Amino acid sequence: EVHLVESGGGLVQPGGSLRLSCAASDFTFSAYNMNWLRQAPGEGLEWLSYISSRSNNIYYADSVKGRFIISRDNAKNSLYLQMNSLTDEDTAVYYCARAGFGDYSDSWGQGTLVTVSS
């Protein structure tokens, strides 16, 4: 069974930064593309960013382009999301997810809550 565990969430002030991590286990992390997604309180799902298995293809949603940076370390089986210039609209549960063949998310972590507030 695929295991994905997000960490690094918490309370941050507007304009601040936060780095999320996602620890992957029980599958060959280096062979899979990965996604970050989020869900604001009471809202639907929003895809944020994608990184290919070797980090040679990266995509962002317009809502985070220029502020968020996705990265991975295959040696550590870890995925990251550096989030800068945070606003209250970034308050959400953030999920990492494994991308199946075709880039949809086939397995999700439990999520980590990010709250942007003064």
Added chain:
Amino acid sequence: EIVLTQSPEFQSVAPKEKVTITCRASQSIGSSLHWYQQKPDQSPKLLIKYASQSISGVPSRFSGSGSGTDFTLTINSLEAEDAAAYYCHQSSSFPLTFGGGTKVEIK
């Protein structure tokens, strides 16, 4: 950006009844449409991939159909455990997008 329009937003259905949720794409996406179930305080779970392909471990009462721009998720003989939000999702092109969701309540 491909917009996915899901309907209805909310549905209250009695146990053993049939549920139909539709998802319309703003342009053709072939069969690159996937369905998720999200129960309260849980992560989304993949139900159907590529419009109609079943997922191991998902009950057979869940099925999907469609191609191009119009897709349907069907839940045959609804059970109490199916109370959840359901989302469609396209992976045809970036940015990846989701439908707005359908909340299914058990009467």
